[in-house]
Amino acid sequence: MSEANKTGFRDVKEEILERLRDRTWGPGDLLPREIALAEEFGCARTTVNRALRELSDEGLLERKRKAGTRVRMSPLRSARFEIPLIRDEIEASGSVYRYRLVSQQIMQAPDWLCARLDLGDNAQVAHVRCMHFSGSAPYQFEDRWINCGIVPEIGSTTFEQESPNEWLVREVPFSNAEISFFAAAADTAMSEFLQVQNGEAIFASERATWREGNPVTLARMYFQRGHRMTTYY
Amino acid sequence: MSEANKTGFRDVKEEILERLRDRTWGPGDLLPREIALAEEFGCARTTVNRALRELSDEGLLERKRKAGTRVRMSPLRSARFEIPLIRDEIEASGSVYRYRLVSQQIMQAPDWLCARLDLGDNAQVAHVRCMHFSGSAPYQFEDRWINCGIVPEIGSTTFEQESPNEWLVREVPFSNAEISFFAAAADTAMSEFLQVQNGEAIFASERATWREGNPVTLARMYFQRGHRMTTYY
DNA sequence: CAGTGGTCTAGACCACACA
DNA sequence: GTGTGGTCTAGACCACTGC
Numbered sequence: 468m469s470e471a472n473k474t475g476f477r478d479v480k481e482e483i484l485e486r487l488r489d490r491t492w493g494p495g496d497l498l499p500r501e502i503a504l505a506e507e508f509g510c511a512r513t514t515v516n517r518a519l520r521e522l523s524d525e526g527l528l529e530r531k532r533k534a535g536t537r538v539r540m541s542p543l544r545s546a547r548f549e550i551p552l553i554r555d556e557i558e559a560s561g562s563v564y565r566y567r568l569v570s571q572q573i574m575q576a577p578d579w580l581c582a583r584l585d586l587g588d589n590a591q592v593a594h595v596r597c598m599h600f601s602g603s604a605p606y607q608f609e610d611r612w613i614n615c616g617i618v619p620e621i622g623s624t625t626f627e628q629e630s631p632n633e634w635l636v637r638e639v640p641f642s643n644a645e646i647s648f649f650a651a652a653a654d655t656a657m658s659e660f661l662q663v664q665n666g667e668a669i670f671a672s673e674r675a676t677w678r679e680g681n682p683v684t685l686a687r688m689y690f691q692r693g694h695r696m697t698t699y700y
Numbered sequence: 701m702s703e704a705n706k707t708g709f710r711d712v713k714e715e716i717l718e719r720l721r722d723r724t725w726g727p728g729d730l731l732p733r734e735i736a737l738a739e740e741f742g743c744a745r746t747t748v749n750r751a752l753r754e755l756s757d758e759g760l761l762e763r764k765r766k767a768g769t770r771v772r773m774s775p776l777r778s779a780r781f782e783i784p785l786i787r788d789e790i791e792a793s794g795s796v797y798r799y800r801l802v803s804q805q806i807m808q809a810p811d812w813l814c815a816r817l818d819l820g821d822n823a824q825v826a827h828v829r830c831m832h833f834s835g836s837a838p839y840q841f842e843d844r845w846i847n848c849g850i851v852p853e854i855g856s857t858t859f860e861q862e863s864p865n866e867w868l869v870r871e872v873p874f875s876n877a878e879i880s881f882f883a884a885a886a887d888t889a890m891s892e893f894l895q896v897q898n899g900e901a902i903f904a905s906e907r908a909t910w911r912e913g914n915p916v917t918l919a920r921m922y923f924q925r926g927h928r929m930t931t932y933y
Numbered sequence: 934c935a936g937t938g939g940t941c942t943a944g945a946c947c948a949c950a951c952a
Numbered sequence: 953g954t955g956t957g958g959t960c961t962a963g964a965c966c967a968c969t970g971c
Binding site: 733734735745746749752753763764765766767768769 | 959
């Protein structure tokens with residue numbers, strides 16, 4: 468009665484973490500079976516299972532049937548980055564979000580885009596460029612291509628008032644995506660819109676999304692150097 | 701008997717995903733209660749619970765006691781990036797991993813580092829710089845600071861044969877971390893070691909780790925422009 | 934073939950948040 | 953107060969995989 472009243476999966480998780488920290492179980496070591504741990508902690512196997520499963524998802528343990536649960540040799544940890552709407556991101560920081568359309572046109576997809584998204588030869592796409600501001604400061608320059616074959620309504624939509632991302636989230640059902648981060652050198656457009664010098668380092672993120680195997684959109688988003696994607700674990 | 705034999709949480713998850721895709725349940729909508737879904741799918745509530753919990757973890761649904769389960773307005777999705785040991789990363793790509801120590805010295809922590817990691821005034825740190833190669837190509841330049849107060853063995857360790865990261869993983873128990881990605885301009889050292897021009901865009905990642913609230917190490921890792929952190933969801 | 938994790942079940946109680 | 957999700961339990965069967 469002086470200790471915690473019940474043993475939840477969080478307690479189990481915390482205790483196991485503690486034993487990983489103090490090296491009771493070091494890299495490569497085999498942990499006791501779930502049943503044994505359940506007995507030790509005085510809880511159901513299901514509870515231990517959930518704790519171990521989550522630790523395994525987080526990259527700290529490695530589990531195999533018959534072979535048991537082991538501490539990972541090199542703690543292959545995974546970092547999670549939240550990808551919010553840019554408006555939410557800016558407003559959450561306490562600033563005012565502003566948006567401006569730079570250009571919008573329908574055109575034949577350029578070759579590199581066809582290759583990148585596996586588009587057909589004569590695919591029509593909408594090319595949209597726009598700026599996102601945090602207060603009066605330029606925050607992100609967005610360069611986006613949208614597949615007219617999958618999203619025909621694009622032809623009669625203007626992005627003067629609303630950003631293509633918000634429009635897509637609302638109008639186009641949910642899709643799969645690939646995200647990547649990299650660095651680039653500012654070209655003429657970027658340096659103008661982000662107010663940096665030509666050739667200066669730029670932080671960039673690229674997102675490609677598909678709907679049921681069909682390419683929907685490719686977006687490149689550019690930030691001033693120093694912009695950070697951060698996470699904790 | 702012509703359909704699937706059993707309804708697992710994966711089946712439930714997939715069916716719910718399908719209904720999100722076809723807008724049976726659109727942004728902001730309220731889903732049926734777990735019990736109702738369990739009846740509909742012919743499974744236990746626990747099974748539905750797990751499916752919904754995972755979808756909620758992935759950022760697609762929002763759940764509140766009493767209020768029920770709703771489709772998120774803007775699908776705040778989260779991307780997971782795996783953070784492997786650099787040796788594993790390079791060897792997984794089929795290349796040979798090579799390592800070279802650039803410099804190693806014990807010194808008084810500079811002010812900016814004290815501020816960054818919340819170190820005491822007279823803290824001693826080890827400053828280690830090293831290169832990681834993929835085959836013969838420069839892959840990553842690492843600039844790392846290690847807190848001697850927490851890791852005193854550092855004084856008698858040389859990183860000529862082994863990279864500080866591998867040493868830390870092996871010797872220092874498990875810790876919390878903060879990771880971020882950003883872009884930088886190559887300074888003299890980076891341009892020399894990564895074989896790029898001075899001022900050129902560089903992709904950078906910074907990792908700070910703590911052990912029980914005490915700062916252990918701060919590492920900045922620089923890659924040639926074009927290096928990508930990629931993930932799918 | 935046998936041992937371990939993976940999952941499902943039916944039922945129970947709890948904790949929170951809204952009215 | 954009361955309804956919903958959050959979690960635990962005890963037991964069961966299945967599926968992989970190492971021997």
